[in-house]
Amino acid sequence: xxxxxxxxQGRVPVTILQxxxxxxxxxYRALIEMAQEEWRAGASNLLLDLSDTPYMSSSGVVALxxxxxxxxxxxxxxxxxxxxAFHSIARDRDEGLQPHFKLLNPQPRVARVLEMVGFTRFxxxxxxxxxxxxSF
Amino acid sequence: xxxxxxxADVDQLGAIRDFVAEAGRSxxxxxxxxxxxxxxxDEICSNSVRHGYGGREGQIEVTVERAGQSIEVVVRDWGxxxxxxxxxxxxxxxxxxxRSLGGLGLYLVRQVMDDVRFxxxxxxxxSVTMVKRLNGERExx
Numbered sequence: 001x002x003x004x005x006x007x008x009q010g011r012v013p014v015t016i017l018q019x020x021x022x023x024x025x026x027x028y029r030a031l032i033e034m035a036q037e038e039w040r041a042g043a044s045n046l047l048l049d050l051s052d053t054p055y056m057s058s059s060g061v062v063a064l065x066x067x068x069x070x071x072x073x074x075x076x077x078x079x080x081x082x083x084x085a086f087h088s089i090a091r092d093r094d095e096g097l098q099p100h101f102k103l104l105n106p107q108p109r110v111a112r113v114l115e116m117v118g119f120t121r122f123x124x125x126x127x128x129x130x131x132x133x134x135s136f
Numbered sequence: 137x138x139x140x141x142x143x144a145d146v147d148q149l150g151a152i153r154d155f156v157a158e159a160g161r162s163x164x165x166x167x168x169x170x171x172x173x174x175x176x177x178d179e180i181c182s183n184s185v186r187h188g189y190g191g192r193e194g195q196i197e198v199t200v201e202r203a204g205q206s207i208e209v210v211v212r213d214w215g216x217x218x219x220x221x222x223x224x225x226x227x228x229x230x231x232x233x234x235r236s237l238g239g240l241g242l243y244l245v246r247q248v249m250d251d252v253r254f255x256x257x258x259x260x261x262x263s264v265t266m267v268k269r270l271n272g273e274r275e276x277x
Contacts, residue, residue: 022153025182026146055153057178058241109171116247117240 001027001053003034008047010133015043016104019053023060023110031060035067044100045136046071049129051105056113064103064119071100098123104132137201138162144185144194144213152181152198156209159200165207169268172248173200173209179241180211180264188215188262206250206269214261218254 001021008014015038019031035046046067050056102124106114114120126132138159142148153174160170181196188194197212246252251267 022150024146024149024178025185026149055174057175057182058244059182061240113175113244116244 001030003031005034005038008129008133010136012045012136013043014045014047014133014136016047016049016129016133018049018051021053022055023050023053023063024055024057025059028059028063031063032066032070035070039070044071046101047104047126047132047136048101049104050107050110053110054107056106056110058113058117060110061113061117061119064114064123068098068101068123071098096122100136102126102132102135104129137199139197139199141195141197144181144189144192144196144215146182146185148196149178149181152196153178155198156200160207163200163202163207165268165270169207169270173207173266173268176245176249176252176266176268177209177211179245180266183218183241184211184213184215184262188213188218190216203267206267209266209268210263211266212261212263217256218262218264 001019001023004018004020006016006018008016017031017034017038021027023031038046048064048067053060103114104126106125111120111125114123114125124135126135138155140155142152156174156177157170160173165173177198181198184196192215194213194215197210199210199212201208245266248268249266250269251265253265255263255265257263
């Protein structure tokens with residue numbers, strides 16, 4: 001898998017990360033690292049384009065969760081500890097949908113995984129790029 | 137029945153998924169069942185690499201066979217014993233900020249498979265047996 005980055009301008013600047021290839025235990029760290037790099041460079045609104053990712057395992061879900069923490073300006077979760085034990089990330093019961101991290105065009109198979117783990121209740125999913133960019 | 141072994145390395149996961157798809161098709165599974173089998177085997181193999189072997193070298197063996205109206209897959213490794221009861225269930229209904237990482241892999245396996253059994257034998261190693269029932273003509277050749 002590799003990740004390409006582009007920029008779009010809506011009401012605010014939006015950084016679009018597009019994954020190309022499967023998002024699994026071999027590749028999820030690359031996505032997190034790319035998101036961290038963009039975040040450090042000043043990106044504050046991230047749109048993840050999953051249209052070219054035919055497959056995602058729970059490792060990909062972990063990557064999404066880690067990026068969601070990143071754009072909330074929280075310390076990224078400890079990925080290694082996360083596999084062994086449950087630990088809290090942050091506390092904010094009032095915040096549901098993530099305002100600074102959204103998804104674009106997950107393929108059906110990936111969408112099904114997101115649905116199974118309940119992520120679609122917390123991450124907005126768009127099928128149209130312009131609408132996605134305008135939503136930030 | 138088809139069996140294959142790989143080095144316990146996350147870089148082999150793509151090849152393992154391809155093997156499962158090919159074996160499933162040859163045994164009459166439909167595409168939906170194959171997708172589920174790939175996800176389940178991927179999750180168990182990822183777990184084996186990360187926890188069973190914990191970075192040490194080793195092997196993973198995957199066997200796919202037809203058992204009546206089901207496909208049965210056995211993933212075997214010779215790493216540390218895996219106790220599924222020690223894996224906490226993920227909380228899926230709480231906001232993203234409050235979720236902790238992990239626990240989702242095993243949850244997904246149980247979501248997409250009809251039966252999952254874990255065994256540990258000192259000589260034969262860990263095995264995870266997973267059964268996917270095929271749903272009528274749609275799944276049969």
